[in-house]
Every structure is written in structure tokens, then in C-alpha cells.
Amino acid sequence: MSANRIGAIIFSNMHEKTIGELTAMRSCGSVPFGGRYRLIDFALSNMVNAGITAIGVITKSNYKSLMDHLRSGRDWDLSRKRSGLVIIPPYASAGSGMYRGRVEAMVTARDFIQYETVDWFVLSDCNFVFNLDIEELAEKHIESGADITCCYQKMRLSGDGLVDTVTYDLNKDGAIKGVRLDPNTEGEYNCGLNTMFMSKKFLLELIDKTQGRGICDFEQEILQQKVIGELKINTYEVTGTALRIGSMREYYAANMALLQKRVRDELFNNHPVYTKVRDEMPASYGLTAEISNTMVADGCRIEGSVSDSILFRGVTVGKNAKVKGCILMQGCTVGENADITGLVCDKNTVITEGRVLVGCAENPLFVPKNGVV
């Protein structure tokens, strides 16, 4: 199927409250991930790799960093005369305030959806990192004749204090027969990846039927309670790596998963993941550098010892400093003789000379943006 017939909507703000520390100043889509990416890069790249050129990004609040990241969309080859990347700013009708959920958010995108000359739409959030073959998803959807096709992966969930988690009970033929939100017992679930496919016609009907009826939660009201009636909802199983970012602990684990070769191969081989280009020089290792099991982005300057960590672009690690099990975002500096373990440092954090800080994988210690410790 020609990708020219598919358009896309990205919800850049959904699920922000699950990683509140990281989204204090930014949207979910612009949360840094994997050494040089933002979460939205994975959804965008899935779309671009499927040849989709009409992509609307729905925003809500704190979207300055997202705008800085996306700019005209040219780093994703989406700066186009026809379609391309369209940022859809929040819209609030008089008196009603900001939109509340996915369904209301789609109202802001109604014009974009209507005027793109495509037949189908793929809708995606930014809180899962995975590769998706959207062309195959489209084929499966059309074959099944479903109203909506939702992507899922079998995942083991702890059932302990889950929020914002959608799981599906399936028929033998893969259609959804029930939807469970935030299951509270441990077990294997068909965990929704917050990515779905439907026709443009159906999407517009959905928006029009729900608008003005006070419906705002797609998962709860439309899928679970069937507020607008019985729908045929099919599923598409994603079998490769899918990393869930539903808490600080999951954020930490998802980054650290990139230290496994299998995960890197599945996410990055044969499937370019595009991001904003920063023209940094290669990473440089000094005379006293010691490095082990670490992912390192360009522009880093390493003279100390680093292990089991993810270093974003332009991180500096001074002499005799020890960094273990840390995620250091763009522009962080670790001073000489500092010793840090289990930290997540947001952008441009400074760990001053000789500091000793310890967090752990279950509860990483977070240092906010521009923080000085």
C-alpha cells in the first residue's frame, strides 16, 4: 500500500505525569532518551521510514523544547511543500479550558485530519520506544476490516501501582474483547503500545460523535465502556524490542536496555532513527580514560572512569571521576574526583569536584536540569 495514503498524528503530551521529574519543563515527546534522541524521534522515524509525509504533532503545554527539537522537521526530511510536519498548538474553546484527554485533543487536529489527502491515519503517543512496520500494520488493518487496530506487546507487568497502562483481552482471532486499565495483579498482559490505525473516515466520525458529549478518555470511555457503541477493534502484535517509559524506574531501565546488543540491533539496525543534528565532534577519550559497557554520544570528553552508563552529547567526565550506572544528559559535567552511581542527570547538570552521590536502579537519584551539586 502506498504510504502516500497514510497520514499520522502524534500525541506529544500524553502520559507526562508518569515521569513528572523529566516533564517538568518539557513534553513527553521531548524527553531525552538513548544518548542522543528524544522520545518523539522513535514515533517520527517509524512514520518516516514507512514513507509517511503528513504528520501532525498535537501539543498541550510546555512545548517550547519540542518546537526547538522539531523546528521545520527537516532533520526527519519532513520540511515539505506538500504536507510535512505540522505542529498543532493547543486550542481551547471559550470557557472550557485546555483539552482533557485524547478524544478532546483530536478535536484540535480535526482540520489537519480533514484536509490531508490521505485515506488512513496512524495515531501514536511517545511513551514507548519501539520499531513499527506501519505498512504491515496498514495491510493487517485493511485485511481485517476492523474499525480500529491497536498495537500491543506481551509484557510482564508487576501489577504494583501501575498507572496509565492499557491491557487487552483478546479473542482467538486477535480482536479485542475486553480492556483492562492499570491491572493490579502481577502477570503477563497484552500491553497496549498507545499506537493505533484507522481510516480517516472513521477517525472523523469518531471526533464528530464524541465532540460535545463530554467524552475525553479514549481507552476508558470508547474502548472499555463502548460509549459510542460496539466497535470492531483488532490488534497488531509487535514482537521486537518495545521499551515502556511509565515511571522514572522504567525510564532508567529502558535506557540501560540499550547496553544490550540485541536491543541496539533491533532498534537501530536496518531502521534509521532520525533526530536533530547538532554537529558535534566525535567523542574524545583522554590518556586517563577508562570505559566499560557504556553508550557514548558525540561531543563527549572523557578523562575519568565510566561504566554501565548512557552519556548524551557533550558530556564531560573529569580526571579520576567515577561514573557508574548513570544517565547523563546533554552537556552534563562531572568534576574531577567525583564519584557518582545510579544518577539520572537532566541537561547541563554540574557535579562539582569530589562529590559522592549514590542512587540505584530501583530508585535512581534525579538531578534536575541545570542543577549544580
Next chain:
Amino acid sequence: MMTMEKKDCIAMLLAGGQGSRLHVLTRDMAKPAVGFGGKYRIIDFTLSNCVNSGIDTVGVLTQYQPLELNRYIGNGLPWDLDRLNGGVHILPPYQRSRGSEWYKGTANAIYQNLAFIEEYSPDNVVILSGDHIYKMNYAKMLEEHIKNEAACTIAVLEVPIDEANRFGIMNTEPDGRIYEFEEKPKNPKSNQASMGVYIFNFEKLKKYLVEDEADPKSSNDFGKDIIPKMLAAKERMYAYPFTGYWKDVGTIDSLWEANMDLLNPARPIDLSDPSWKIYFRNPVKPPHYISTNSVIQNSLVSEGCEIAGDLDFSVVFSGVTIEDGAQVFDSIVMSGATIRTGAQVQYAIIGENAEIGAASVVGFRPECMKCRDNWGVAVVGPGIKVGSGCTVAPKAIIDSDMKDGESR
């Protein structure tokens, strides 16, 4: 003809040279397209200098093996040279109604593209070559050029006097005015060497290029013909002194040395300066990964590499794989190359997408050689496959695949 908006100054970048002294590295690409410093191509330095100096219109003159260079430059986007008015233009030789010819020399290449320059009606034209590594603000040189009301300004670099005989030497009055130019003089009078960076008043340049073209005895070269003729005619010509890092990377040894200069802790050339970035076409790769057993020191490593072996004093380009137990010392490994397990690479340049088989030995340390005269940097050409257990001698240049156990 559509007239373009007038530009004060545009640049013409000579990128057609074969660079035959880089041997197998330039077999399939022009010298300016050869990789440098882990993620750059040689031409990135001149192109970035142009945009950082505020020049937004650049003609790139190509002739020898232009495919790779054309593909790399593309629409000029990585250098912000995809412009509505101006931008980067690839200018190959072309056929005309009264016949066609290759670019006969540097001056002829510009002569054949006078129509391109005239579209922008510039007051001044910067002539550059695409095979040097340096960071230079051409805007400052242009200021001097305008202040001196010069017909031509030539950037010069002080070189050690005993090496001056390898360069074009400018002899100047105390105010910088050039009274004599000597190409590779036996007894140099000064140590001011031409860097191959010229700014010409466009009207003057045009006049001399047209006259030079009409002269059947001319070799149509800037250094040999245009500059001497302008001096003879008493044109106002000035030297512009440049202080800073500048390296001609026209030979295997100088290319290797210039890469090694980036590893010097004193950093003779800083590529991390945010106010003078060197731009490049990004390869779209994830950050590199260093595994548990690697020892990595004094090296530059680029995106997309998977490193399980050891690195010391090496420059590693994007997408390189260095397997467990492999050792790479004092070497340059270009994009996409693979060094198999247990291989030893020392004092070598490994070309793009080349593969060094398991337990092979490429190059050798000079201090371990009985006879230093036979020592030199070993080169494995782009895409060449060296089998397992092979030996590549120092100074060897490998331009065809090697079978397992073979020595060259």
C-alpha cells in the same frame, strides 16, 4: 536570463583535483571527499569556513570522480547552503555550442564559470581549494582586502624557512604589498607561503582570466600565470597573514599526521568550538557502544561504532566495528570498516567499509623496525577485504582483496 540578487562576495571552491598522492583513497573519489577526523570530509572545513564567514554562495568546481562529492554535498543542507538565493552549486565542466573541454587548470576552471559568477554580480570573489584543514574567517581577510583597495589578496602562512622551497612564496613590502611571487624557490627570500586562499576584485579577475585564456602559451593556472601577470602589471596585491593551524592533507603521511594532530592534548585545532563549528553530513547512527573489556585512550570515536577491542591514539569514524581482542593503535579507521577479532592495526589507514580479517597484522611500529627507511603508514583501500591471518607491511598500499594468510 534570470538575474540573481547581488552578492558582495561569493566563493569558488576548486575541488576537481585527483589527489593522486593519496593513492587508493582517491581511486573512486575526489580528494575533498576523503574522510577526516572521525566524521568529516576534507571539504567540510572550507565549506564551514565559508558559511561561518558569512558567505552564502559557493560554487564547487568538480572534475575528477565527482559522484561521491556530489552525493555528499547534495543540496548543501548540512552547511545551511540550501538557500533560495545563492547556496552551494556543483559546477562540472560542460559542453558549449563552440565545443567543450575539461578544466585545463585552476584559472581555466574559473574562466569557464564566469557566467555563474556574473549572475551574482559580486564585488569580490574568494577562490579556495578543497584540500586543506584549517579554520579561517574569510570576512576578516575581505575587510583587509577592501581597506587596501587591492586587486588581489593572498592568504599567507609563515612556514619554517628550510621548508619554504616546497611552497609558493610571497615577498612583501613592510605594509604587506606583494612585490614578488616565487613558486617553490631554491633560495627563498621569505617564509610567507601561499595557502591557496585568494580574494580577487571580480572586475580585475575577469580581465586577467579573459586575457590568460587568449594566451596560447599559458598553463591557465593561478600560481603560474594569473598572479605573475597581475604582479607584472603592477596591480595592488597584498599578502594577508594567517596565524593558526593549516595543513595540506595531500599525501598519506600528511593525512595521517593531521588526524593525529586532533589527538594532541594541546589541541592545535579545536573542533568543539561552538562559535566556529565544522558542519558535516550526518550519518544517522545511534551513539557508539564500548563493551566491557575495551581499553580506550587518546582516541576519537564517532557514532554507530561497536567497540570491543582496544584503541590508543586512533581516530575511528562512524559505524566501525572493532571486535573483541583486536588492537588498533596510532591508526585511522574510516566509516563502516570492520576489524575482526585478534587483528592488530598499527600506524595504518583503513579505508571506508574495508574489513581486516581475524588475527591479521596491518602496519608496524617504527621503533620496532630494523630499517626505518622501509617504514611508513600502511593503507588498506576502501571496500578491500583482508582475509584472516594476513600481514600488511608498513608503507604497503592494499588496493585489492587479500586471501587468508597472504602477506604484502
